[in-house]
Amino acid sequence: xxxxxxxxxxxxxxxxxxxxxxxxxxxxxxxxxxxxxxxxxxxxxxxxxxxxxxxxxxxxxxxxxxxxxxxxxxxxxxxxxxxxxxxxxxxxxxxxxxxxxxxxxxxxxxxxxxxxxxxxxxxxx
Numbered sequence: 279x280x281x282x283x284x285x286x287x288x289x290x291x292x293x294x295x296x297x298x299x300x301x302x303x304x305x306x307x308x309x310x311x312x313x314x315x316x317x318x319x320x321x322x323x324x325x326x327x328x329x330x331x332x333x334x335x336x337x338x339x340x341x342x343x344x345x346x347x348x349x350x351x352x353x354x355x356x357x358x359x360x361x362x363x364x365x366x367x368x369x370x371x372x373x374x375x376x377x378x379x380x381x382x383x384x385x386x387x388x389x390x391x392x393x394x395x396x397x398x399x400x401x402x403x
Contacts, residue, residue, distance in 0.1 A: 287397030298359040300374030307355040316370035325385035337383040371396040
């Protein structure tokens, strides 16, 4: 079983930046494709970004492309989401997710095997 713990959320003004981190337990982190999803109140959980297990491929939702960057440090079992030029519509709970077995990136919620508890990001106008 893998445990994922997000951190780095908070309140920021529009145009500001935040960096989210997700620390994973266990020894198989380097075999997991990792992703970030988010869920705003009253809305479905939506894909934000993903990074392949070897860091060689990244994938972004159109709404964050050019503003957000996903990266990983396999030596520290951690994945990051750098969020710049934040907008009020980025306000949501952000979740980290892991997909096992050296898989490709995916934007589908159902293809991920492990989830963190989420961290709140609030962007004020």
